[in-house]
Amino acid sequence: MTHRIAVIPGDGIGNEVMPEGLRVLEAVAKRFDIDLSFEHFDFACCDYYAKHGKMMPDDWFEQLKDFDAIFYGAVGWPDTVPDHISLWGSLLQFRRQFDQYINLRPCKLLPGIKSPLADRKPGDIDFYVVRENTEGEYSSVGGKMFEGTEREVVIQETVMTRHGTDRVLKFAFELAQSRPRKKLTSATKSNGIAITMPWWDERVVAMSGNYPEVSVDKFHIDILTANFVMHPDWFDVVVASNLFGDILSDLGPACTGTIGVAPSANINPEGTFPSLFEPVHGSAPDIAGKGIANPIGQIWSGAMMLEHLGHKEAADAIIDAFEAVLTEANPAVLTPDIRGQGNTQTLGQAIAERVAR
Ligand code: GGG
Numbered sequence: 001m002t003h004r005i006a007v008i009p010g011d012g013i014g015n016e017v018m019p020e021g022l023r024v025l026e027a028v029a030k031r032f033d034i035d036l037s038f039e040h041f042d043f044a045c046c047d048y049y050a051k052h053g054k055m056m057p058d059d060w061f062e063q064l065k066d067f068d069a070i071f072y073g074a075v076g077w078p079d080t081v082p083d084h085i086s087l088w089g090s091l092l093q094f095r096r097q098f099d100q101y102i103n104l105r106p107c108k109l110l111p112g113i114k115s116p117l118a119d120r121k122p123g124d125i126d127f128y129v130v131r132e133n134t135e136g137e138y139s140s141v142g143g144k145m146f147e148g149t150e151r152e153v154v155i156q157e158t159v160m161t162r163h164g165t166d167r168v169l170k171f172a173f174e175l176a177q178s179r180p181r182k183k184l185t186s187a188t189k190s191n192g193i194a195i196t197m198p199w200w201d202e203r204v205v206a207m208s209g210n211y212p213e214v215s216v217d218k219f220h221i222d223i224l225t226a227n228f229v230m231h232p233d234w235f236d237v238v239v240a241s242n243l244f245g246d247i248l249s250d251l252g253p254a255c256t257g258t259i260g261v262a263p264s265a266n267i268n269p270e271g272t273f274p275s276l277f278e279p280v281h282g283s284a285p286d287i288a289g290k291g292i293a294n295p296i297g298q299i300w301s302g303a304m305m306l307e308h309l310g311h312k313e314a315a316d317a318i319i320d321a322f323e324a325v326l327t328e329a330n331p332a333v334l335t336p337d338i339r340g341q342g343n344t345q346t347l348g349q350a351i352a353e354r355v356a357r
Contacts, residue, residue, distance in 0.1 A: 012283025014073020020348025131245025260294025
């Protein structure tokens, strides 16, 4: 069976880490005899916008809907396109129109990488952030009045539905139930955001009745961020609304030494539409063009894609490969964010060679 993968490098370092992600996927596909067919697309990036005045062609949905998965790099180039236009014109369309309502983001301290938190070693930080991915604070409901005057008013609503909330909570509880610690933490702010968040808390309690083996706690988002730094070992599965999940899933990987290694899966669990796999990091204009971006976030996202497509053994082989390369800690191979003197290609090449063995 051939898996058809739509490849979209996007902006900035997306163009540098994507070739390494593909290099590793090609190596693992050869070793495990998996038939992957890649088709490349030049849209969903700011270069496309510069040429066409929009982020994607009008028929993007038709072009992509029959793929088995989408492998994405990064989006955003604020010098060309304001960030809210590039994001709403691409990634957020994919998440919404393909109903990728789960954003699954592992957060794990890897061997050979030093956490900025004192005395943390691999095993101490190993949790998932499950982020609601289609509604919440990322809503397009709102508007402006009296623009540009002293009376200017801007309103943007948070939208939480029972359908949307219960389905992400169900996914998070099932994930927690499948893990040895069986622990779920909910991110809230029900003391200050006094309508949606108390309701979110109630939905968590209601869902917990279906999962008696899972222990549940909740923290307000402010102290939760502090606890990510002070006690990352407390966490197993953390479920959060769209915005809170976005913040937590940058902070979590930062606690593991670098956001450059963090992967993510935007999942449509029913398989009605393709799921999308991308590193957590963005286009990183500050380092784009230097060839020094860490490709592990893209490579690990490729592993998540393979697991989603039913190839767990191959996915594990990729993870074993980058863990082995990190354990060897050859500075000539590693990227500067993890104290190496190598570059994006040396690290991608080393992982691909290891995966081929
Ligand atoms: N590869 C992820 C990426 O490019 N992210 C850009 C970004 O700003 N994302 C915001 C979000 O995920 O909500």
